[in-house]
Amino acid sequence: MSTALVLFRRDLRLSDHPALHAACTAHDRILPVYVHDSAADGDWAPGAASRWWLHHSLRALDQALSCQGGRLHVATGDPLTCIRQLCIASGARAVYWSRRYEPAAIAHDSALKAALRADGIEVHSHPGxxxxxxxxxxxxxxxxxxxxxxxxxxxxxxxxxxxPLPEARPRQWGIADGSVPIEALKLLPVIRWDAGLAAQWTPGExxxxxxxxxxxxxxxxxxxxxxxxxxxxxxxxxxxxxxxxxxxxxxxxxxxxxxxxxxxxxxxxxxxxxxxxxxxxxxxFPYTPHANFNPRFDAFPWAKDDPALLERWQRGRTGIPLVDAGMRELWQTGWMHNRVRMVVASFLTKNLRQHWLHGARWFWDTLVDADLANNTLGWQWVAGCGADAAPYFRVFNPYLQSAKFDPDAAYLKRWLPELAALPAKTLHEAWKNPSALAACGYPAPMVDMAASREAALAAWEALPAA
CATH class of the missing domain: 1.25.40.80 (Serine Threonine Protein Phosphatase 5, Tetratricopeptide repeat)
Incomplete structure (x- = not known):
């Protein structure tokens, strides 16, 4: 009886799964495997919100497999060592997986494929x-x-x-000794701050x-x-x-x-x-998670790193209602509306002139949809230094944005409950009504929006020509 391993990574589903489908077509027995190893992510290992999601997604996949009479074999450690041991234990002579595209993951998978093939094990990578x-x-x-x-x-x-391909159903699911409980991966937070995530999301297929x-x-x-x-x-x-x-x-x-x-x-x-x-x-362009796509911005005069300033942005205490509403939504739910993501990113990189990597790292840790490709594109787009980026002189005005896209202030009042009793017009024109907001315990604006915009544009105009 022919046995194959299917290595699950960021393809935690059973339907429309080309690698799993190919394995089921070519082999009698399939052993589904997840190896927990953050080394393949380089210095972009999953953040806290992503680890929370991964825990629940793995449990959902294991439950889906159990409905078909299988189970997810979970291992931790060096993937090559784990896969070699599983191939020996199960008699598998082939390994299948879905491709990944992050720079560190590509290098990791290329080395893994070469080592397994040197052992005489077939390796088949698929899109998906x-x-x-x-x-x-x-x-x-x-x-x-x-x-x-x-x-x-x-x-x-x-x-x-x-x-799309239908749900894969092999002739037989394989089982091997030595699987560890998903809880042993310690993906969930020790201090349980995740109630807001659990209320919003149902990870899994x-x-x-x-x-x-x-x-x-x-x-x-x-x-x-x-x-x-x-x-x-x-x-x-x-x-x-x-x-x-x-x-x-x-x-x-x-x-x-x-x-x-x-x-x-x-x-x-x-x-x-x-x-x-x-x-x-x-x-x-695999360098872009750490460096500007447009090298002209290598000379951009970012403001000095200011941890206290950055923390106010992270915690939603900037004194700018739409920015704070977005950052609090992110903190509580692990997600933020895309329109608001652009506003809070513009505020950080242009009004506060903090390097876009500070924002990218915070999103990476707090977003349940933290994705290296999308995170990099989004932050460089707003900062003006990426491919097909927004022109640097496009600085989002949070007051105009909230008035246009949240006219009755329902979003603002949901995430800024201390301001819920104020009229929408007061919130959209907060700079005109500082005393009204201060009376609610809301902080004064960190910066003057007009003056900080002009300073950012002056810094941009001083850059050497491309």
Whole structure:
């Protein structure tokens, strides 16, 4: 009887899983394995919110396997050592996995594949979490894309993609001795601050499918209109499920085409296209998680690091209502509306002139959808130093943004309960009403928005020409 190992990483699902499907087709017995090893992530090991999600996602995967008579074999330590031992114990002569695209993970998987093949073990890597592999789309001159619009034009011309694969069901699930409990990985916080996350999210493949159903029924038809309103659930909120591979872009696309017939899916699919663009950039420009895509910004005069200032931003105590509402939403739920993400990032990098890496690191630790490709693209885009970045002179005004996208201040009042009794107009014009906000125990603004904007623009204009 032929046995294969399927190594699960950020593909924690059973359906539309090319690697698992291929293994089930070629072998009689499948041993599903998760090896916990943060070394493959380099210095971007999962943050606290991501570890919380991973714990619950692994439990969900194990439960799904148990419904088919299997179980997830969990190991911890060096993946090569663990896989070698499991191959000997199970008699497996083949290992399957889904590809990863982060620089450290690519190097790790390449070394793992070479070592296993030197042992005489077959290794099969498969795509699975993107519409297209990052190297498959190039410009007419064969170069990687640096601008989103032509990238999206070429990618969207190739949609719709093939139909999603059905749930994999091997002839027999394998079981090996030595699996450790998921709890032994110690992914959950010792001090249980995660109640807000648990109230908002259901990690796992079933939770992803439920959110997709809700989005298809309630929001996709009005996505272009609702997606910028932070008080509404106008977005799919599927980003953490996508990051952990509990659902695929192919599944989302196919389901929406079927359930939302007649709806204009382009605005939403375009957002998934930005995710693909982020992975395209990370693959072709692997230095960008730590360095500016645009080297002109290497000379930018960032303000001196100020831990006290940074902490006020992190805790939502800046005195700017929309910024503080977003940062408190993040702290409590592990997520933040995308419109607000742009506002809080602009405030940090332009009004406070703190380096974008400070923000990227904080998001990395606190977001349940922390994803190296998307996090890097987003922060460099707002800071003005990335590929296809927002012009540096685009500085988001939090007061105008809240008045436009949260006119009745429902979002502000939800996350800033000390200000809930104040009129919306007072909150949108907080700089005119400092005493009213101070009477509620709310802090004064950290900076003058107009003056800090002018200082940022002056710093940018002083940069050497490209």
């Amino acid at each position: 979490n993107l519409w297209q592999e990052p190297w498959m789309l190039t410009t007419d001159s064969g170069q990687p894309y640096r601008v989103f619009t032509p990238f999206w034009r070429r990618l969207s011309a190739q949609l719709p993609p093939p139909r 079933a939770g992803a499918q439920e959110l997709l159903e809700i989005f298809a029924d309630d929001a996709v038809n009005d996505y272009a209109k609702l997606r910028d309103l932070p008080a509404r659930h106008g977005t799919s909120r599927l980003s953490p499920h996508l990051h952990f591979g509990e659902i695929t872009p192919r599944q989302i696309h196919a389901h929406l085409r079927e359930r939302a017939e007649g709806a204009d899916l382009t605005p939403y699919l375009r957002e998934l296209g930005w995710r693909e663009f982020a992975y395209h950039l990370l693959y072709h």
